[in-house]
Amino acid sequence: MTGPLARDLMTPDVVTVPPETPVMAMARLLADRGISAVPVVDAEGKVLGIVTEADLIRRLAGEEDKPTSWFGSLFADPASQAERYARTHGVTARDLMTEKVVTVSPDTTAAHIAQMMEQQNIRRVVVVEGGKLKGIVSRADLLRALVAPPAAEGAELSDERIRRAVLAAMKKEPWTDTFYTMLEVKDGVVTFHGFRRSDAVQKALRVLAENVPGVKEVKDETQPMPVFIYGAA
Template identity: 85%
Template sequence: MTGPTARDLMTPDVVTVPPETPVMAMARLLSDRGISAVPVVDPAGVVLGIVTEADLIRRLAGEEDKPSSWFGALFSDPAAQAERFARTHGVTAKDLMTEKVVSVTPDTTAAHIAHMMEEQKIRRVVVQDGDKLCGIVSRADLLRALVAPPHQEVELSDERIRRAVMASMKNQPWTDTFYTMVEVKEGKVTFHGFRRSDAVQKALRVLAENIPGVKSVEDDTQPMPIFIYGAA
């Protein structure tokens, strides 16, 4: 089971605006609808860009921008200055919008979307099927993936759970399967042996809790003795 996808999480009824939409109209639209962004589309419905509440706030703040001094202008990038001026003084959606829109397909997993948002430092992605706009997934939508109940209860044997925990441990560079043993009884995972640090103790609990079928986790490990730790 791969978990929820963009299709499961997205807001499907997306409010869009044409490129000629005035700034004040977009601000009123976001306020009235309680949304934080609006895609800009052409007459065929193709996404051209997106205007966010941050863009509108930047536009408002730009009204108090002061001209750069002649000395500061010597070290500034004219192209960057021109782009900022257009975005902070523009009067329509096409002036303010961010043209580089990060998009995903309806089948993209929530985990991959979260990774994209974290990596690219964005708050939302557009869901597209080809050129067709299907919806938007925001950070708030991703939170629903964390709290949503599982589609079905996973029942695995204790031995399968134990093997899954061990396999997961072997994939992590901070674990030590030689000094840390795993016992599973009726879905309860217990770690025995030694640990190198309290951080490892916490990480082992999290690792086990992410294994399907695990009902609880108990840590019975002890701090690694100095004579063992020094020889490891």
């Protein structure tokens, strides 16, 4: 037994952006999708870099940067200053992205990924196969692997993989709400919790989940969205 692999832990169907994507478009994307990073890929799907919330915050904070004093400039590293200027004043994903992306293969073990994150002080790794992006494994994914019960021998799809597939499918649809609507999977049965915006949305969610391989049944235990929440949404 080698434990869970990257292919079991990763979030598939990752949202990506081309290098020409404007800064504000990326900020809206992360906020709307509730994600903390977005890979930058070229037309062939090759990963060029990654833009995180920290990069965007650094970009916004850069607007408040004060000029370095004459005395301080004597000891400053011009290369570092130039790099910071580009990342705090850039207007596209290419300007802001971190180019040195830590990647793993789908068969990399969770233990090795955890070791890499610890040693390199990073929050996520990118899963690639054949040079193409396959998914992302975050620290939260590793924590879920620790608390998830082991899959039964011979099981084709674990509950955790089904849960990830449903969640990934939800994030691709503009009418879903992964902030107020949560889900759990047990023995292939998907149960939705939280709040629902409308019966139409919940019907669509049921259809969406039923189309995910491995799902045996879908249960809806959501409650109507409270007025004070719905009005602020």
